[in-house]
Amino acid sequence: MSNDKKHNRPIYSLEFKQNATKLVLEKGYSQQQAADHLGISQSGLGRLVRAQRKPSVNESAVT
Numbered sequence: 143m144s145n146d147k148k149h150n151r152p153i154y155s156l157e158f159k160q161n162a163t164k165l166v167l168e169k170g171y172s173q174q175q176a177a178d179h180l181g182i183s184q185s186g187l188g189r190l191v192r193a194q195r196k197p198s199v200n201e202s203a204v205t
Contacts, residue, residue: 163194
Protein backbone atom coordinates (compact mmCIF):
# COMPACT_ATOMS: atom_id res chain seq x y z
CA MET A 143 0.00 0.00 0.00
CA SER A 144 2.93 2.34 -0.51
CA ASN A 145 1.16 3.86 -3.53
CA ASP A 146 -1.53 5.55 -1.42
CA LYS A 147 -1.77 9.26 -2.11
CA LYS A 148 -1.39 11.55 0.86
CA HIS A 149 -3.77 14.50 1.11
CA ASN A 150 -1.74 17.68 1.01
CA ARG A 151 -2.88 20.94 2.54
CA PRO A 152 -3.03 23.87 0.15
CA ILE A 153 -0.28 26.45 0.55
CA TYR A 154 -1.52 29.99 1.13
CA SER A 155 0.48 33.20 1.01
CA LEU A 156 1.12 35.12 4.20
CA GLU A 157 -1.10 37.94 2.93
CA PHE A 158 -4.00 35.52 2.31
CA LYS A 159 -3.63 34.06 5.81
CA GLN A 160 -3.56 37.51 7.40
CA ASN A 161 -6.63 38.65 5.47
CA ALA A 162 -8.50 35.43 6.23
CA THR A 163 -7.90 35.67 9.97
CA LYS A 164 -8.74 39.38 9.94
CA LEU A 165 -12.24 38.56 8.64
CA VAL A 166 -12.89 36.47 11.75
CA LEU A 167 -10.93 38.30 14.42
CA GLU A 168 -11.55 41.93 13.40
CA LYS A 169 -14.49 42.08 11.00
CA GLY A 170 -16.86 39.83 12.98
CA TYR A 171 -17.39 37.09 10.40
CA SER A 172 -18.10 33.62 11.71
CA GLN A 173 -15.53 31.04 10.67
CA GLN A 174 -18.12 29.40 8.42
CA GLN A 175 -19.01 32.70 6.72
CA ALA A 176 -15.37 33.57 6.15
CA ALA A 177 -14.52 30.09 4.86
CA ASP A 178 -17.45 30.18 2.42
CA HIS A 179 -16.47 33.67 1.26
CA LEU A 180 -12.84 32.62 0.67
CA GLY A 181 -13.62 29.21 -0.80
CA ILE A 182 -11.62 27.26 1.78
CA SER A 183 -12.61 24.67 4.37
CA GLN A 184 -13.81 25.74 7.78
CA SER A 185 -11.25 23.47 9.42
CA GLY A 186 -8.46 25.09 7.41
CA LEU A 187 -9.59 28.56 8.41
CA GLY A 188 -9.96 27.45 12.02
CA ARG A 189 -6.34 26.28 11.96
CA LEU A 190 -5.24 29.72 10.73
CA VAL A 191 -7.31 31.54 13.35
CA ARG A 192 -6.00 29.37 16.21
CA ALA A 193 -2.43 29.99 15.06
CA GLN A 194 -3.06 33.74 14.94
CA ARG A 195 -4.62 33.80 18.42
CA LYS A 196 -1.59 32.17 20.06
CA PRO A 197 0.63 34.80 21.68
CA SER A 198 3.98 35.10 19.99
CA VAL A 199 7.20 34.56 21.92
CA ASN A 200 7.94 38.31 21.92
CA GLU A 201 4.53 39.26 23.29
CA SER A 202 4.65 36.75 26.16
CA ALA A 203 8.17 37.89 27.13
CA VAL A 204 7.01 41.50 27.52
CA THR A 205 4.42 40.77 30.21
